[in-house]
Amino acid sequence: MGSVDTDEVAAVPGLRAAVGFYSGKVGRLLQRKSELEAELALVAAEVAKVSATRDQLREALEEILADAPPPVNEETAPDGPAGDGSPQTESGPNTDPPPGQQDRAPADDDPPPPRTEVAAGQRTATGELMEAVERILVTAGRSMPVRDITEALGRPTRGKAGRGPLATVRGTCKRLVKNGRVVEEPVGMFAVARANGSPTKEAA
Known part of the structure; x- marks a missing residue:
């Protein structure tokens, strides 16, 4: 027993x-843990800031696309055999297009009135929305963000449904x-x- 006690004392x-x-190592690990937690908090704040910037840019892009006029396709080349310069005019007068073109000609002239009516309807809707x-x-008597104005109009403001x-x-x-x-x-x-x-600012 004496030798055992001696060995324990020696250890x-x-x-x-x-x-x-190990106490020192635990202290260093705890310090490192605190540093990582602080760094993680900074990263989370940066993510929120960048996400907000992204959303603002996305809304600006959607606004530009919404206000941009639709592309207009203009046909510069004449249709039919008269525009290819071939000597087919000898078979008949130039003012007599084939039956297929006679059927299509009125259809080409029809779209402008509907487009005019649609444009007038859009202007009316825009004026009503502005009012x-x-x-x-x-009514609010104060400054309001776009989201609050949209909600007051009864329109969606969240997710994909709210982007438009x-x-x-x-x-x-x-x-x-x-x-x-x-x-x-x-x-x-x-x-x-x-x-x-x-x-305009009104007193509360």
């Missing part, structure tokens, strides 16, 4: 050294700003303009 310095070593947005801002309405309302607010009926101050906040161009 004490080594055990103390091991305890000290609705202006009424909401007058948000872009449309944002474009409408921008047009009201150009007309001098609304001011954007600060950026992204819209309010009814006073006579001097400053936003």
Whole structure:
């Protein structure tokens, strides 16, 4: 038993050294853990900031695309055998196109009236939306973001379903700003303009 006790006593310095070593390692690991947690918090904040910037740019892109006029396809080359320069005019007068072209000619002339009617309808709808947005801002008596205005109109503002309405309302607010009926101050906040161009503010 005496030899065992002696061996245990002899092992004490080594055990103390091991305890000290691992205690130091635990301290370093805890410090590293705190540093990583702080770094993770910074990364999370950066992700939120970048995501917000991405969403703003996406809305701006959708607004531009919504306001852009549709592409117009203009046919510069004449249809039919008269435009190819071949000597087929000897078979008959140039004013007598084949039956197929006679059937298509009225169809080519028909689209302009519907397009005019659609354009007039769009202008009417745009004017009604501008009046609705202006009424909401007058009633609120304060600056409002596009999302709140869109919600007040009863339109969706979340997810894919909300992208189109948000872009449309944002474009409408921008047009009201150009007309001098609304001011954007600060950026992204819209309010009814006073006579001097400053936003209308009502006391609570």
